[in-house]
Amino acid sequence: MISALVTASKFLSVLSSFITIGALLTLAFLILDKEGKLSTSGSKIKSIISYSALAWFVSSVLNILFTLANILGQSVTSVLDLTVLQSFVFQISLGQYLLFQALIALFVAITSRALTSSGYTAVLLLISLLAISAPVFQSHSASSGSHALAIGSLLIHVLGLSFWVGGVIAIALLNEEDRKVSLPRFSHLALWSAIAVVISGVINASVRLNFAAAWSTSYAYVVILKVVITAVLLFFGYKHRSYLAAKPSVNWRAMTRLISVEAAIMIFVTALGSWLSSNQPPVRGSQEPFNAALAITGIEMPDAPTFTRILFAYDPDVFMIGLLVLAVALYIKGVVVLTRRGDKWPVGRTISFALGISAIDFATSGGLGVYAHFAFSWHMVSHMVLGMIAPIGIVLGAPITLALRTLPQSRDGQELGLRGLLIKGLHSRYARIITNPVAALAIFDGSLFALYFTSLFSGMMQSHQGHLFMGIHFILAGILFFYVIVGVDPNPRKVPHIVRIVILFAAMSIHAFFSVALMSTSTLIDGGYFESLQRPWSSDLLADQQAGGAIGWAMGEIPILIALVATFIQWMRDDSRETKRIDRNTARMAALGQPDELAQYNLYLSNLSKKDREANQ
Ligand code: HEM
Structure with missing residues (x-):
């Protein structure tokens, strides 16, 4: 009943x-x-x-x-x-x-x-x-x-x-x-x-x-x-x-x-x-003996990691795969709409997006994702791929630009529609708050400390939803950070290059500080999770945790360094574009027999000082 x-x-x-x-x-x-x-x-x-x-x-x-x-x-x-x-x-x-x-x-x-x-x-x-x-x-x-x-x-x-x-x-x-x-x-x-x-x-x-x-x-x-x-x-x-x-x-x-x-x-x-x-x-007639790894993670304990095993192991995380398939399908649809319309979409952007998506799959369902359940060091590699490598690929794929160019227009000229909603979202107060570079940095690096130096990490490792949440959070925080710093998509606020460079240096130092703190821990931060799996390989859990800190440092600094170089290049390009614009303007003004921008500015300053002198007399 x-x-x-x-x-x-x-x-x-x-x-x-x-x-x-x-x-x-x-x-x-x-x-x-x-x-x-x-x-x-x-x-x-x-x-x-x-x-x-x-x-x-x-x-x-x-x-x-x-x-x-x-x-x-x-x-x-x-x-x-x-x-x-x-x-x-x-x-x-x-x-x-x-x-x-x-x-x-x-x-x-x-x-x-x-x-x-x-x-x-x-x-x-x-x-x-x-x-x-x-x-x-x-x-x-x-x-x-x-x-x-x-x-x-x-x-x-x-x-x-x-x-x-x-x-x-x-x-x-x-x-x-x-x-x-x-x-x-x-x-x-x-x-x-x-x-x-x-x-x-x-x-x-x-x-x-x-x-x-x-x-x-x-x-x-x-x-x-x-x-x-x-x-x-x-x-x-x-x-x-x-x-x-x-x-x-x-x-x-x-x-x-x-x-x-x-x-x-x-x-x-x-x-x-x-x-x-x-x-x-339905349940099987004969009950299998208790298997700790299977009961906790849902996956059989894999053999000790080797290069080939990491490359080829695969345990499909169906929900994550579903999200990735949806993202890829929407991206392909956008490119097809543009191409049919006769517009061009740089192939480099598509490749970059595809690499970002593949990296996420490798770090969630692929070998990295599998071993991330069983050893802290591999969890850290997967975290770095999800939070720092894959987001760069996604952001350089310019998905927002693609969406703005291809989302359906309003059906009656009055409705906001999907495209209008996206533009409204980009101009909203919330978007301006989270795209503030300091806020993006706080979310990106602050979550490292919030996760690993509180009981959050041990709680989240215990459950599938915790794992899923961690993965999605790493990806979104990384996408937000790199969108603000190196993104090619329209951004609600224009961040000066010098500010981007300062933020990148800050991210680098915070990262180094976090990693050193993790490398010098003398107690386990996983609340007994890894021990409960009864892993037959790499049994020194503390050494593995400290190795995780070192990996986080080494792997985390490289993408930041790449972003730093990219920002310098973008800055120089912007400067040379600006110089060319001024030169063009000077030539045009000279051709018209008028003073150029610099001459106009000097004239403005001398007028100001003339006024000052007259006022003081
Ligand atoms: C190829 C067709 C489908 C297959 C093979 C299928 C199979 C399943 C299976 C295996 C479950 C899991 C039940 C469990 O937790 O033990 C499920 C859940 C469910 N299915 Fe389907 N299903 C199909 C189509 C549909 C359709 C067309 C509907 C409704 C129109 C539907 C409604 C539901 C609902 C309401 C649940 C329960 C979800 C929950 O746990 O909250 N399914 N289905």
């Missing part, structure tokens, strides 16, 4: 979260706005958001109660005891993540009524996506082997579904006028999301059904049923696109019928998915 309640509340929570996200997506990006302000037709969607978010909150709270009762094997009334409940939601990770989700749902429900701009709607959308991701880290994916495969694929599955299912339901609820405007844009997004849902669903299922006996369980039958129904949904998607392609004589009536049936089928498949996620997946 309790397990049925867990499934039912999970289903309601998942469904209402999808509707909330789909409606936020529609409001922020699909219907028309007026220069970023929400139009009056947005008021219906706002009330959909607030009601669905309220339902999301209530069902999430019920899900917390039923899940706790199920875990303890007690009745629902007995878990209403405040002490029991408090210890679940404040001390146990699963409870914490479920509570986080419920609180975000409440926040969205309360604030959505006051939404006035598409920018703020986009922020609420982002927060909601974080909220639905949180419980995935504590789902039963987290307890199976291959964490990075199971958790990563489920994360992509859930995020993709929220756009696809949520978007279809939100569009089904729109009025005819808004539906006509929103559908063409949604159709592209739905295609990408459906591909992500299918690939991630198949990967996740293959992790659980990887032994013969698993295929005769009800879990497997439900997965097969989902695959069949998904094929029907894909056919519906194909019909949508062909209706839309019949522009301008689109059959809107048939389209509306199709969307309603599609939404109903999706709700049914969501119920099947919720059943899967709240019931135990």
